[in-house]
Amino acid sequence: MKQNNKNNFSTFLPQIKGQGVLLHICCSPCAVEAVDRMVSHDIVVQLYFYNPNITNPDEYQKRLKEVQKLADFYKLPLFEDVYNPKDFLCSVKGFENEPEKGKRCDLCFQMRLKRLKNYAQDHKIAYTTSVLGVSRWKDFNQTVRAATESFLSANGTSYLPINWRKEDSEPKRLALIKERDIYEQNYCGCPFSKS
Ligand code: SF4
Numbered sequence: 001m002k003q004n005n006k007n008n009f010s011t012f013l014p015q016i017k018g019q020g021v022l023l024h025i026c027c028s029p030c031a032v033e034a035v036d037r038m039v040s041h042d043i044v045v046q047l048y049f050y051n052p053n054i055t056n057p058d059e060y061q062k063r064l065k066e067v068q069k070l071a072d073f074y075k076l077p078l079f080e081d082v083y084n085p086k087d088f089l090c091s092v093k094g095f096e097n098e099p100e101k102g103k104r105c106d107l108c109f110q111m112r113l114k115r116l117k118n119y120a121q122d123h124k125i126a127y128t129t130s131v132l133g134v135s136r137w138k139d140f141n142q143t144v145r146a147a148t149e150s151f152l153s154a155n156g157t158s159y160l161p162i163n164w165r166k167e168d169s170e171p172k173r174l175a176l177i178k179e180r181d182i183y184e185q186n187y188c189g190c191p192f193s194k195s
Helices: 009-016 028-040 057-074 085-091 103-122 140-150 170-180
Strands: 020-024 044-049 078-080 127-130
Touching (some): 020 028, 020 103, 028 044, 028 057, 028 170, 057 078, 103 140
Parallel strands (some): 020 127, 044 078
16 A cells, blocks of 8 residues: 655655754654754754643743753754733633543644744744644644644745654654653643643
């Protein structure tokens, strides 16, 4: 049977090698392998942290600190966008009780990816992507649908729907987390994802 490689990193590589890519990053354990792979393939990575869905400020700071460590390790620029959990809570109002991978997550992904698009447009960055679909608790196709919706009116920028889970990446990701002693949270981020 023919394999579908359309979301593989290696499929996008000829297009982005030597180019700048803005990476939306939700947390270090989801991002470490993707960042490592991009840097080792001469991609000029910028990290973008916009996650008001992490409504607990202590937890937010903990994840941001880990992302800063990642940026320092690879000597990459990191931009932290505004932190306003109220914006997140308003955007998912009425959908708090949805299950994970449901409508609440659609809205959450769209909120973050729309802002990624705006930042990329304002800074004239041609390519963006994210690691929102890396966790085994997430549905990669849901993140792609949210990105498609969020980038509908994009001007001068585009979203690369890279599936970072493909191409045997998981053992490397787990090894990097262990080697660097990266903090791994036990819930997605919003209060509704805590079991
Ligand atoms: S479970 Fe995660 S993706 Fe879904 S709404 Fe909560 S923080 Fe967002």
